[in-house]
Amino acid sequence: xxDLPDVSLFAANGxxxxxxxxxxxxxxxxxxxxxxxxxxxxxxxxxxxSFAAPIVAGIQALVDQSTGTxxxxxxxxxxxxxxxxxxxxxxxxxxxxxxxxxxxxxxxYDVTLGDMDVNCLGKFNCYTPSxxxxxxSVSSKAYExxxxxxxxxDFATGIGTLNVNNLIKNWDKAFQ
Numbered sequence: 001x002x003d004l005p006d007v008s009l010f011a012a013n014g015x016x017x018x019x020x021x022x023x024x025x026x027x028x029x030x031x032x033x034x035x036x037x038x039x040x041x042x043x044x045x046x047x048x049x050s051f052a053a054p055i056v057a058g059i060q061a062l063v064d065q066s067t068g069t070x071x072x073x074x075x076x077x078x079x080x081x082x083x084x085x086x087x088x089x090x091x092x093x094x095x096x097x098x099x100x101x102x103x104x105x106x107x108x109y110d111v112t113l114g115d116m117d118v119n120c121l122g123k124f125n126c127y128t129p130s131x132x133x134x135x136x137s138v139s140s141k142a143y144e145x146x147x148x149x150x151x152x153x154d155f156a157t158g159i160g161t162l163n164v165n166n167l168i169k170n171w172d173k174a175f176q
Contacts, residue, residue: 006158007078008111011052019045059164066168080174081107081167082159090151096161107170108160116147116156 012018023036023043034044064070071077085091085107094106102109119133120126127143128134136146147155 007056007108008157008161009052009055010161011047011049013047014045019047020051021045059162059167062164063168063171067171071171077171077174078159081170082153084174086110086152092151094160095151102163105166106163107166108162110151110160111149111157112151114149114156115145117145 010018010020021040021043022045024033025036027033027035036043060071060074063074086094090110090112091103091106093103094108094110096102096109096111097113116136118136120128120136121133123140125137125146126134126140127137128140129143135143138144138146149156153159
């Protein structure tokens with residue numbers, strides 16, 4: 001169970017056609033890997049924590065580069081910036097539903113639509129109307145969304161998704 005605020009990062013693994021595209025600009029002969037040529041819809045793709053975690057590490061490397069020193073555990077800064085931006089109630093101008101209309105100063109884009117629909121098996125918190133796999137639910141007898149996203153922090157999306165440029169710009173403002 002996730003009890004602490006965290007950030008959301010796209011992590012689909014190809015189910016429903018959503019994934020990170022990856023390819024090689026110069027694949028080594030015989031080593032595998034698809035080149036970045038042709039229609040991008042035909043490039044390789046994958047996802048999950050195996051992709052999201054190194055991306056967050058790369059984001060932190062950009063912060064370290066910008067500040068000139070290693071920053072250690074970034075959680076304290078993330079949470080301080082989130083508290084400044086939208087506290088516990090959210091900030092409508094930073095809602096991800098605004099698309100390109102999001103306020104240009106937002107460090108986090110508050111994800112306010114959707115929930116955590118994941119496959120499940122078993123008798124608890126798993127609604128299975130037919131077949132083998134069910135969907136995560138607060139009821140085993142009816143579909144009731146288990147973890148909704150909403151304004152501010154929520155179990156589904158934590159404190160939102162990052163605007164990396166603003167994260168770097170606002171890093172030193174976290175405790176002002």
